[in-house]
Every structure is written in structure tokens, then in C-alpha cells.
Amino acid sequence: MKIKKLWLATILGAQLAFASLAADNTDTNRDADIEALKQQINALSEKVETLENQRVVDHQAATNSADGQIQELDQKVRILSRDLELDQDAAAVLAKTQPKLIVGSSGFSAISTDSNFVFSLHGLLQVDSRTFFDDSDIKKNDGFLIRRARPIFQGTLYHDFDFRFEPDFGGSSVQIFDAYGNYRYEPWLQLRAGKFKTPEGLEQLQVDANTSFNERSLVTDLVPNRDVGLQFWGDIDGGVLSYAAGIFNGVGDAQNSSNSAFENEVEFAGRLFAQPFKSSDITALKGLGFGVAGTSENGTSSASDLPSTTGGTYGGYTTDGQQQFFAYNPANGSTIVGNGEHWRFSPQSYYYYGPLSLMGEYAISDQGVLNTTTKAEAYLRNTAWEISGGWVLTGENASFNGVTPLHPFDLHNGQWGALQVVARYEELNIDNNAFPVFANPETSASAAQAWSAGLNWYLNKNIRVNASFSHTTFTGGGGVGTTAPPIVTRQPENVFFTRVQLAF
Amino acid sequence: MKIFFKILLTFLLAVAANAKEIKLLNVSYDPTRELYQEYNTAFDKYWQAKTGDDVVVSQSHGGSGKQAQSVVNGLEADVVTLALAYDIDAIAQQAKLLPADWQKRLPDNSAPYTSTIVFLVRKGNPKHIKDWDDVVKPGVIVVTPNPKTSGGARWAYLAAWAYALENNNHDEAKAKEFITKLYKNVPVLDSGARGSTVTFAQREIGDVLLAWENEAHLALKEFGVDKFEIVTPPLSILAEPPVAVVDKNAKRHGTVEVARAYLDYLYSDEGQEIAAKNFYRPRNEAIAAKYADNFSQLKLVTVDQEFGGWTKAQQTHFADGGIFDQIFQPQN
Numbered sequence: 001m002k003i004k005k006l007w008l009a010t011i012l013g014a015q016l017a018f019a020s021l022a023a024d025n026t027d028t029n030r031d032a033d034i035e036a037l038k039q040q041i042n043a044l045s046e047k048v049e050t051l052e053n054q055r056v057v058d059h060q061a062a063t064n065s066a067d068g069q070i071q072e073l074d075q076k077v078r079i080l081s082r083d084l085e086l087d088q089d090a091a092a093v094l095a096k097t098q099p100k101l102i103v104g105s106s107g108f109s110a111i112s113t114d115s116n117f118v119f120s121l122h123g124l125l126q127v128d129s130r131t132f133f134d135d136s137d138i139k140k141n142d143g144f145l146i147r148r149a150r151p152i153f154q155g156t157l158y159h160d161f162d163f164r165f166e167p168d169f170g171g172s173s174v175q176i177f178d179a180y181g182n183y184r185y186e187p188w189l190q191l192r193a194g195k196f197k198t199p200e201g202l203e204q205l206q207v208d209a210n211t212s213f214n215e216r217s218l219v220t221d222l223v224p225n226r227d228v229g230l231q232f233w234g235d236i237d238g239g240v241l242s243y244a245a246g247i248f249n250g251v252g253d254a255q256n257s258s259n260s261a262f263e264n265e266v267e268f269a270g271r272l273f274a275q276p277f278k279s280s281d282i283t284a285l286k287g288l289g290f291g292v293a294g295t296s297e298n299g300t301s302s303a304s305d306l307p308s309t310t311g312g313t314y315g316g317y318t319t320d321g322q323q324q325f326f327a328y329n330p331a332n333g334s335t336i337v338g339n340g341e342h343w344r345f346s347p348q349s350y351y352y353y354g355p356l357s358l359m360g361e362y363a364i365s366d367q368g369v370l371n372t373t374t375k376a377e378a379y380l381r382n383t384a385w386e387i388s389g390g391w392v393l394t395g396e397n398a399s400f401n402g403v404t405p406l407h408p409f410d411l412h413n414g415q416w417g418a419l420q421v422v423a424r425y426e427e428l429n430i431d432n433n434a435f436p437v438f439a440n441p442e443t444s445a446s447a448a449q450a451w452s453a454g455l456n457w458y459l460n461k462n463i464r465v466n467a468s469f470s471h472t473t474f475t476g477g478g479g480v481g482t483t484a485p486p487i488v489t490r491q492p493e494n495v496f497f498t499r500v501q502l503a504f
Numbered sequence: 505m506k507i508f509f510k511i512l513l514t515f516l517l518a519v520a521a522n523a524k525e526i527k528l529l530n531v532s533y534d535p536t537r538e539l540y541q542e543y544n545t546a547f548d549k550y551w552q553a554k555t556g557d558d559v560v561v562s563q564s565h566g567g568s569g570k571q572a573q574s575v576v577n578g579l580e581a582d583v584v585t586l587a588l589a590y591d592i593d594a595i596a597q598q599a600k601l602l603p604a605d606w607q608k609r610l611p612d613n614s615a616p617y618t619s620t621i622v623f624l625v626r627k628g629n630p631k632h633i634k635d636w637d638d639v640v641k642p643g644v645i646v647v648t649p650n651p652k653t654s655g656g657a658r659w660a661y662l663a664a665w666a667y668a669l670e671n672n673n674h675d676e677a678k679a680k681e682f683i684t685k686l687y688k689n690v691p692v693l694d695s696g697a698r699g700s701t702v703t704f705a706q707r708e709i710g711d712v713l714l715a716w717e718n719e720a721h722l723a724l725k726e727f728g729v730d731k732f733e734i735v736t737p738p739l740s741i742l743a744e745p746p747v748a749v750v751d752k753n754a755k756r757h758g759t760v761e762v763a764r765a766y767l768d769y770l771y772s773d774e775g776q777e778i779a780a781k782n783f784y785r786p787r788n789e790a791i792a793a794k795y796a797d798n799f800s801q802l803k804l805v806t807v808d809q810e811f812g813g814w815t816k817a818q819q820t821h822f823a824d825g826g827i828f829d830q831i832f833q834p835q836n
Contacts, residue, residue: 075645078709079691085707086694114578 105461107152107504116159122152124209125502126170130321133494141323146170147499148208150177160184164196176259177226188234192246195257198224199231199244199271200293202348202361203386209503210402212357213320213454213468217386218428221317222365223344224248224295225256227267240278242291245270250297250342253317253365253382267297273348287352287399296343317382317428320452320470321495325477326430326444332373336438339377340368352399355392355420361385369438378438380431388424390456408460418458422468425451435476445477454497466499526551526762528561531581533568533655533745534696535719539782540585546778547769551762559762567696568655575599575750582754582763585747587655589613590814592748601752615744616770617784620804621660623735624704624713624720631711635737636667639712640685647703647710649694651822655745656697658822660714663741665821666805670739684831693834705732716743717799718783736800741807745784 102109107122126147135141147170154164166178180194197205201223203216231246250267251257273291280286317326328336346363362385370377396403396418405418427449435441454468472493530540544561551559564571564579568587575581576599586592589607596602607614625633631644639646649657661683668682669675692709694700697719704713705727712735715723720734747767754763769775776786780795792799811817821827 075691075709078707082692082703082707082709086692086699090695116578 105504114159117155117157119155120153122154123502123504124148124150124152126208126214127500128214129498131496132321133496134491135494141321147214152178175256177256186234187238188236190232190234192231192233193229195226195228195259196231198227198229198248198251198267198269198295199233199246200224200269200295200344200346201363202291202293202346202350203359206400209464209501210400212359212388212390212422212456213424213452213470214466214497214499215320215322217361217384217388217424217426218317218319218448218450219346219361219363219384219386219426221254221428222363222382222384223253223346224251224267224269225254227251227257228259228261229267229269231269238279240275242273242275243271250295252338253344253367265297267295267342269293269295284353287350289351289400290347290349292345292347294343294345296341298341317430317448319448319472319493319495320450321472321493323493325448325474326428326439326446328369328434328438329440329443330371330436330438331440331442334371334373337370337372338367339370340379342367350400352397355395355398357390357392357398357422358388360387369434371437374437376437378431378433380434380438382428382430382434384426384428386424386426388422388426390420390422393419393421396458403456403458404461405458409463417460420456420458421454422456423451423453425449441476443477445474447475449473449475450493462502462504464499464501464503466497466501468497470495470497524557526557526559526759527757528559528582528759528763528766529564529580530561530583530585530766531564531571531575531579532585533571533587534565534698535656535701535716535722536585536745537563537565537698538722539718539779539784542782543770543775543778546774547766550769550774551765557762559766561766565696565698567649567653569653570695575601580753580757581750582757582759583747583749583766585745585767587743587745588658588814589615589744589746590818591655592746593815595750601750602748603751606748607746609749610747610767611771612787613744614746614748615787616747616767616775617745617779617786619717619743619745619784620740620802621656621663621714621743622717622720622740622800623737624715624723625711625733625735627731627733629733629735633712633735636664636682636686636739637671639664639714640682640689642689644689644712645691645710646686646689646712646714647692647694647700648690648714649696649700651828653695654697654700656716656719656743657700657714658817659716659741659743661821661828662807662811662817663737663739663805664714666741666810667737667739669810670805680827680831683827687828687832690832717785721783721798734800736802739803739805741810742804 097113099113100111102111107120109118109120111118127144128147129144130142132141149169150166152164152166154162156162160183162182162184164178164180164182166176168175168177176195178196180192180196182190182192184190199205201220203211204220204223204225227248227250229246229248231244233242233244233246235242246269248267248269249257249261249263250265271291271293273289275289277285277288318324330336342365344363344365346361348361349359351358362383364381364383366379366381368377368379390398392398392403394405394417396406398420403418403420407415407417409415409417427447429447430439430444432446435444435446450470450472452468452470454466457465459465470493474492532540540561540563544563547561548559551557564574564581566574568591572584572586572591572594575584575595584592584595592602592606593604596604596606610616623633623639625631631638633639633644638644648660651657651661664686665679665683668679672678672682692703694703697716700713701715701719701723703709705723713720724732724734747770749760749763749767751760754760770779771787773788773791776788776791780786780791780798783798785799786792786795807814807817811820819826
């Protein structure tokens, strides 16, 4: 606008000048004036041009400045964004350096950053009831009991060294069940030392929280429980083949080691178990497993290596209702001790497919014995077998490691967990040569046969409620009075079990 | 029963005898990913032909200083291939995983290849960056990683310092002033060289990246020559990234023999050729001549000459309270 005004003023000025010249007729002065005016006009034109150029320059400078500022701002935004990104990366890296604390259905675990150190706390609580029917001759067997109350501490040190410590507060006294260290070179080559389950009975090796019934079958009467020793073991190809071979102090059938034993003899134990289709595409056979296991101990043993004669913690051969029905207790009161070789052999198998579960096991316990009074000797071969099966009514998969409900119990959402029916048949047969020199036929039965049926309700992965009924009949035995074993052996045993279990 | 145990024992021994695959962990610095990917394949073929065994080499990469600290803290490297000798010295001194004289065990101070620091600028070089003086001008945004964690950053820092000394009659005060100006132009400090490449190339931050020579070439290859240019300054530093077997780890893993062979093979013709193809300057003169076009000629100073060795350089410049701590002020 200023430039337009300037032009207007210039033109008006020129017109006035020319008008003035017209009035003045003096030629000399006129030329000089014209020249002066021309110069003024040129000067004005130059000023106008300069101003116009300045305006262009100013505009360009303003534009450049704005671009520069935009670029500068753009860089600042990018830098801030990258700083944020780097901060987030640093936070993620820092998080990785912090130990992880995991709380879940599998217990409590603390894991070091590099996973080389792990400490886990697990637990098992089983609250049972046993109710005996038609037991007019036997009283005081019914009741509630804490069957197992075990805090379980386990973990890993320096990546390759595992440990487990499992005491039990469930009995009348505190016992150590598992207490061992394990070196894991590779999954297929491991070395375990301490107190742990002897590699023998299939059902015995199943963890307590996952057995189908409250009590294991009669087969478990003939295999060792925990013992102190050293064992090489491993899972090859992810468990397609598992092996264990170890050396132990040696314990009597169904016995749990008292943590020490000072004798000249040791027991060798070994087990091979195959799941040949575990990694295959044959779905129907993936859950098939079978194997053999055995133990061998040679030499004279103390009476403690035999099933207990008095019941109690080491109950000898007991029924499903945990009532002793056989003991090495001849009528003349002689002490019976182990004498010579004691070996066991157990072929075993299971099959899991969808909701179906089957387990079968046979066991021989061949025991040399000596009557210390009469000096009579014998090798007694006791045998037992069982077959059991189950079906998960709610459709979940059954497995050796239990059942995980697809829809955990939640009344608000109409979910009830998983329901499984189970059944079992079992037998245990005592060598006939045991009677009467090594056992009293009046008080000890020569055989027991039992069937059981039950219902397992898995509320969730951690809580389970069981109810089952077991009926056992006996051959022989059935003495009177209170002499151990109790006289429950003279009539069938009918027991109703319940259990509430918490395991994590 | 005895037969049963014999069978078990035989079976056990047979299982043990069949284990064959050899695993190695190479803990390296940031920009060597591509180099060792190619090299590992070549070495596996070589070793398989020689012994019949497979070698599977796992790689771990990050800022050289950070990587060294990870090994000190338990990362079970069989071999380390880091950016500078000081970082391997730290492993030897702090964790005693290899002897202090490790650098004498292989030729050329255990550095089978060398490199240097160059400038990566945007296409057309809009800020006209030709030499170190241009990098410290106000308004130039410089991208380089943190010398506390990155070996490449330490090499770049020392290259700039060496330039300042050369151009200021070895006046340390002026060199410090120069390096202060340089880091005033650095708005972002990544922890490693690869992170800085991402900052410069992908996040489009800055005017110049102080880059490993091989990393600069890789950026051209990956992002295109139409986006960036490499500017080689007249003076830079001779970077000698060293390699070493981490003896105690390798012994524990039973990999000593293969770990040694793995590093020895870096000096072979094939190893040197792979290094040259990945823009590392090979030690082998014939192969260096063959790939001469890959590498610009420039004056290269060494840490020993200019700084009295890595230990002294580390203490003076990069240790806590050192010159870098004195001159660098985070901008955010």
C-alpha cells in the first residue's frame, strides 16, 4: 500500500510540475527544470525499486527462517521421541535384570535374572475321613485325619543343581520324605543323592496329589517307599525313554527310610520306562507308557527290613483302609528277620487318551526269611497286582500328572470344575510257605482282594475333593482279640473315604 | 537282576557316547552381527569337514563395554570378539576368566581385522561436513553412542581428540575444548553403535553419524546410496577390535579346542575375505589389496601412540570422573 501511495504522489507531483512549466514560458529555465524533474523521477523510481527488492528479500528471509524453525522443531520432536524410546528400552533392560517373583497355581517362585537360581515353595494338604461299615468287631477306626501336610521347598542353584526338601507334618511325628540334591548335566543324564522315592512302583512314583484314590493299591505294599541313596537317571528324547539306576540303603516293603541305616548290605534299584509314541503324531498312542523295574539286596537283614509286625507308621501290608492284614509274627512269638536275597520285580503300564485313564501294575517281592528261634529258613514270594481306570465326565484330558479343569469352579459364572469317576481292582497274595512258621495264620491273612470306586471333583488346578468306597475281602486270618494285626482281617473291610486336598 | 543292571549301564554309556553337536557362544559388540553370521556358517563347514562335528555358534551383541560386563557377571561366553582390548582386559582382571596376557596369544595383538571411524552424512552433505572441524560447528547435530558403554563411541571420541591435538600443537586444553563442543552437538546417546545407526538412519535425527567404517557401509547398503554419503576425514583412528577365548568358560563347556580353532580361522584366507567383504580392513595384505577399493586412504593414529595405550586412555577419558564425565552434560 505504501508503494502505491508513493507512485500516486510521484505522478501528481509530475503533473503539477508540468502545469507550472506551461505557465512559465521561459525556455531556458524550462529545460533545466525538466532535467531536474527527470532526475527526481529517476531517484524516486530507484527508491521504489529498492523498496520492492527489499520486500522480496524480507519475504524470502522470513520464509527461510520459518523453514529453519520448522526443521529445528522437527529435530527436537524426533530427539525427544528417540529419548523416550531409549528410556523405554533401558527400562525394559532394567526389568530383565530384576529377579522375577511368580505367584500362581504352581506355587510361589523367585527366579534370578539369568534363570540360574530358582527357589519355589509348594504345598500339599490332605484332610481325609474314613468311615468303616459292618465293623462291629473293630471300633475306633472312623474319623478325620490330616493325611499329609507338607511344605515343599525346591529350587535350582547355578543352573544345573536342583534340590528338594519335603517334610510331612501330617502324621503323629514330623518326618522327612524328600531331601535330595540333583545334578542335571543334561535332561538325559542326571545324578541324584539323598532321600527320595526308590525307582520301583509305578503308582508309588506318581506324586501324592495325583493318585486316583485316597490310598494307593495293594501293589504298593510290596515296593519300597523313600530310601537314602544315589541314583543316575534321565529322560531321553523328552521322556520317550526314561531310566533310573541307583544304590540305596534298602528298606522293607512299603517302608519309608528312617534317614539312616548301618548295615553291610546295599540295595540296587533300576527302572526303564518307555513312552514310544510320546513324540509321534499318533494321538491315540501318545499316552501309552510301559516299563519294568526291579530291586535287589543280598544278605542278612534286620527285622526292620520286613513289613512291620505291629502296625503304626510303617504299617507293613495294609488294606485300602490302612488296616494291617499281614505281619511276620508267628504264634510262638519268634522274631523273623530277613535272610539272604530280597528282590522285587515290577512290570507296569499306563495309558491315557483324552478323558480315559488306565493303569496296571504287577509286583513280586521275593524275600529270604529266618525264624530266629526255630532257625527255619525260607524264600517267600509275595505277589500283588492291580488295574485301575478312570473317565473324566467333563471331558478334560486325564494324565499321570492329574486333571486340569477347563472351567475352574466359579459359581458366579456357572462353572463347576472337572469330575472324574475312578475304579480299581487289586489283589495281594502271601506265599503259602509263610504260614505258620513265619506268620500266624490266625491273625494274618494269606490274601486280600479289593475293589474300589470313587468320584474325584477337581474344583481347579489346586483344590480337589474325593469320595470313594472300598471293599476288601480276605483269605485266611481272622483271629480274635487285640493281637496285632487287628481282627479286621476276619471279615470284609468296607470303607468310605473322603478327602479335601489343597496342592500348589 | 545283575544282568538287568549291566544292560542299564551299557545303555547309559551308549547314550553318553552319541552326543555330538558342539555349541559355542560368541559375545561380540554391536556392528558385527552380519560379519559373524557369515563367518559362523563358513566355520561350521570348515569344522565339519575337518572333524565331522557340527558347530552351532550363538551370537550375542551389544555395546562392547556392556557385553564385557555381562561376561564378568556370568554370561557364559566361549569366545569374546569385542570392540577394544580394554573390555577384554576387564574380563581378565575382574572375573579372571582368561589370563592377563591374552592379547599375545594370537597374531596382530589378537585383532584379526581393523576398522576406523568415518562420517555418515545425509545425501548431498547439506551441512558440508568434510573434517572434524565441521562436526563441532554450532547447529550441527551429531549422533554417536555413549562412550561409557560403546566401544565404537570410545574410538570416535579418541579420533576427535587426536584430531584436536594434531591441529592445536598437542594442547590438551584445546583438545578438551574441542571435544566439549563436539558433545554439545550430541543430543542423543545410544548405548551401542547399532542403536546410533537407528537414531540417524531410521529416526532421521542429526546431520552426521560418527560411525564404524563397516557400519557406515552397511547403512548405505541397507538404506540406499540415495539417502546417505560416507565422508572419510583426513585423519581418524586405527581401531583394532580384538578376539579371545574365554578359557574358563570354554574349559567348563569342553569347547576349548573348537573355540581356539574358531578364532584362528579368522586369520585364514576365507576368514579374512569374509571380514573384507563386510568392510572390516583385513590384516592379510593380499586380501587387503584385493578389496582396496572398499577402503579410503587416510591418516590413522593409534591409541598406543596418541594416548599411551588403552588403560591410560580409559582412566583419563572414560572412567568415572574422567574427562568425558567432566565435559558431557545431558541435554534433556
